[in-house]
Amino acid sequence: MTEVYSIDPLIIKTPYEITYKHSYGKTSRFFTALSSGKLMATRCEHCKTTFLPPRSDCPYCLAETKWVEISGKGKIHTFSTLYFSGERFLKDLPFQLVYVDLEGVDTLFLTRLKTKDMKKVKVGMKIRMKISRDPEWRSSDVWAELDE
Template structure:
């Protein structure tokens, strides 16, 4: 084993851009390509191309728990689940306005995230809400799902808008 108390990291001319000192604001860049499989959740993403939201339902008839976000096994009884189409209409159970976001969403801040409650579904579905100002949001507000025309195969392919009578 070699111990070197004089070891140093290699120095370069590359530094960090500083925009402000108090509070300290610095520029950072991060980018990566990542190839992955949606595996058992593939049907959830394919269904969005058909303007459908797919959850899952416990196969155990004594349980029958319905999940807004799909899972392979029931968290209540451990039984397998099956695909279950969710309604495209629901209501706001909870909401927040995000003033910060990841690199992808930062240019869109502020934006609203909602937890959608569907009739006959035991859990909630999180998505973005567009088309409403913060002062218009309220618990119980009716919303309906909309889908991107050009899918990105991302959870953000489905979003919600206020469901107002025509």
């Protein structure tokens, strides 16, 4: 039965659901390495740039990159506390997002910062990346915690 929302103008409700079979391709290794406790980035040996999120191909040289393990230590480059979000994350609110500047990585990595005291967070604070023991095979399988 079609659900009618209004008569004038006539407005009907139509649900829509879809499942994608999404391949991580050559970056799959980032996720599989997490299960052995390793945080991996990719590095272009040609221009010496290290990428996280990993890129299989260097955007500067178009050379193929190599996997390298990183320490997961770093600093907060900038942060935000979110009180609203897309529909599927409303249940998590409020939460914090940070760009972290990780040791040995040239790009900034966007991740959640998990801390009990969100008010004390400042740019420049040291963090350490954590890995979930219960993988969802998404980028949310890693996050930052303050390294005190």
